[in-house]
Amino acid sequence: MNPSQSHVLDNPIWSSLRSRHASLALSAGPLARYPAQIAPFMGVAEEGADAGAALAELVPAQDTVLLLDRAPAIPAGWELKHLADLAQMICEAPIADAATDESDDIVELGERQRDDVLALTALVYPHYFRPHTMALGRYFGVYRDGRLAAMIGERMGTDAYTEISAVCTHPDFNGHGHARRLLRFLSNDNHARGRIPFLHVSHENPRAVELYERNGYRLRRDIPFWSLRREA
The missing domain is CATH 3.40.630.30 (Gcn5-related N-acetyltransferase (GNAT))
Structure with missing residues (x-):
């Protein structure tokens, strides 16, 4: 789905880091995350985005980030796990x-x-x-x-x-x-x-x-x- 055609709450982490919390965002390519001392959340611009280099830049070894709705394409050396479907x-x-x-x-x-x-x-x-x-x-x-x-x-x-x-x-x-x-x-x-x-x-x-x-x-x-x- 094109994010420009979806509701901002369908991709809440990305939407937040591109608006109210833009000053806090650590960004690379199609990804943005909060600093680890603030929150463990990362947003993805589009489902399945090619983000290998961006992931390596934003997420240190042995670190875990949490995502809502969208996940990037996952290169070798990463583990993506579906935790649950939350009620928004x-x-x-x-x-x-x-x-x-x-x-x-x-x-x-x-x-x-x-x-x-x-x-x-x-x-x-x-x-x-x-x-x-x-x-x-x-x-x-x-x-x-x-x-x-x-x-x-x-x-x-x-x-x-x-x-x-x-x-x-x-x-x-x-x-x-x-x-x-x-x-x-x-x-x-x-x-x-x-x-x-x-x-x-x-x-x-x-x-x-x-x-x-x-x-x-x-x-x-x-x-x-x-x-x-x-x-x-």
């Missing part, structure tokens, strides 16, 4: 009854809270959060008894769309509605800024899927999720 969900309208949610205790997370964020994500969101992932967007959280109880953030995006990510709650604070409030808060905040929120979630996490469905998100499409490892 989108919230096309503000969440109508979110105004009743308490938001006074929702705080924006920054450099002062970095250690708290890294500790929580290492516990419940370990595969995708890196030391400088917070460079991708805004992050918000709720503290209880001096501890970061739950958080949410913004990851990929374009001028018109924002990916909601890192929706996670410390196990000690499950069942208090923190994730729901944070989701509704950040989704509506993006709508107020003229951006439509979307997210990716595993079909093997029905509790999360149900949370999103109950709060205005619908399935847009299933999107292939790949890992690509350079073996030598």
